[in-house]
Amino acid sequence: MAPEPKPDDVLDPAQVVGLLAEPARLRAVAALALGAASFADITAAAGLEPPAALRALDRLVAGGLVDGSAEAGYRLRSERLVATASASARSRSGPGAQDDSLDAVVRNFVVDGRLATVPAARAKRLAVLDWVAARFEPGRVYPEPEVNFLLGSLHPDYAALRRYLVDEGFLERRDGFYWRAGGTFEVDPPA
Numbered sequence: 036m037a038p039e040p041k042p043d044d045v046l047d048p049a050q051v052v053g054l055l056a057e058p059a060r061l062r063a064v065a066a067l068a069l070g071a072a073s074f075a076d077i078t079a080a081a082g083l084e085p086p087a088a089l090r091a092l093d094r095l096v097a098g099g100l101v102d103g104s105a106e107a108g109y110r111l112r113s114e115r116l117v118a119t120a121s122a123s124a125r126s127r128s129g130p131g132a133q134d135d136s137l138d139a140v141v142r143n144f145v146v147d148g149r150l151a152t153v154p155a156a157r158a159k160r161l162a163v164l165d166w167v168a169a170r171f172e173p174g175r176v177y178p179e180p181e182v183n184f185l186l187g188s189l190h191p192d193y194a195a196l197r198r199y200l201v202d203e204g205f206l207e208r209r210d211g212f213y214w215r216a217g218g219t220f221e222v223d224p225p226a
Contacts, residue, residue: 044112044119045115045119046098046099046119047119048119048123050098051100051116051119054098054100057091059081059083059087059090060095062091063101064095064100065081066081067101067109067110068111072109072110073108073109074092074109089105092105092109096109099112100112100116140154141162141166143159144163148189149189150167160203161203164205164218167186167189167196167205168206168218169218169219170189171214171215175215176212176214177212177214178213179211179213182197197213201213204216205217
């Protein structure tokens with residue numbers, strides 16, 4: 036069982052999404068996650084001009100996702116991301132949240148690893164779509180033919196399944212590319 040996050044480490048999930056929603060900030064976080072620490076290394080790894088990198092890093096520091104300064108270097112507060120995700124997952128485990136009974140729901144519609152039918156009832160369909168969405172790696176962008184192939188390996192009507200996933204917020208789509216935007220996932224504690 037993962038250790039309880041410290042209350043000081045838990046951020047508002049909407050705040051984290053807001054911090055990561057701006058491309059320069061997201062690129063700065065990616066550079067930090069990949070090991071860049073100095074301002075020069077972050078700027079180079081993120082492919083940002085110094086003024087844009089400084090604005091992004093200042094906002095990330097103010098939002099509590101990053102520690103440091105241009106002079107001293109920066110550190111991604113990854114423990115805050117883990118704590119926030121863990122707290123958010125626990126908050127969804129109250130009344131009305133998904134539980135082990137949903138595994139039974141999914142088992143009713145899956146035969147030999149393939150989806151036999153898409154449930155008509157929305158609650159059951161959401162459980163099945165969550166199971167399908169788990170096949171998509173968070174943070175990875177998929178071209179439409181790859182999405183069609185993956186979904187086609189699960190169900191013959193891959194177009195309807197793709198539409199359900201987008202309509203229910205499990206996948207996002209832009210210009211023929213898809214990425215996972217929702218569903219449940221496991222959060223590994225930092226090593």
